[in-house]
Amino acid sequence: MTSPSPIRCWRWTRRWRAWRRSRPFWGGLLLIAAGVELVLLPLSGVLVHGGLKLVIYIGIGGVFGVLIGALLIAAGTALLVHPVHRSFYGIAGIVLGIASFPASNLGGFFLCMLLAIIGGALGYAWSPIAGDAAGAQPGPGPDAGSESAAAS
Numbered sequence: 001m002t003s004p005s006p007i008r009c010w011r012w013t014r015r016w017r018a019w020r021r022s023r024p025f026w027g028g029l030l031l032i033a034a035g036v037e038l039v040l041l042p043l044s045g046v047l048v049h050g051g052l053k054l055v056i057y058i059g060i061g062g063v064f065g066v067l068i069g070a071l072l073i074a075a076g077t078a079l080l081v082h083p084v085h086r087s088f089y090g091i092a093g094i095v096l097g098i099a100s101f102p103a104s105n106l107g108g109f110f111l112c113m114l115l116a117i118i119g120g121a122l123g124y125a126w127s128p129i130a131g132d133a134a135g136a137q138p139g140p141g142p143d144a145g146s147e148s149a150a151a152s
Contacts, residue, residue, distance in 0.1 A: 024079055027121070027123030030119025031079060031093045031115075033115055033119075034108070034116040035068075035074075035076060038065050038100060039073070072097070072112075075120075086123050086126055090121065096116060097116025097117045101113050
């Protein structure tokens, strides 16, 4: 078995970094982590007792936990796939994180709520680097406007 060449690994690493920096990666990752944590808390007991007692065992708070957790996972995934709509998904993640506090186990024992709020804020605040836009040309510097003003 041969190991991959350093050049191939370097290319892969460079492509991964370019993809990661072209979207709100950490915000989406934190939203997905919050959703997974919120889904796994109510379902941890269900997996032991069987799926038939899902609604009876976990109650309405657990159902809301699974629902909000699934929506957080969807918002985090959409944040990674469609960075253009980052403000909507970021705000949705923050709202879902805050809604998880009264709806499900104090927001997944505060951990899910904090991850969702931080992830949504990172997703909302992220902005693409100006040089990453396709076909973007660097604009004139601040001196270009003063030269035309001085000429007239």
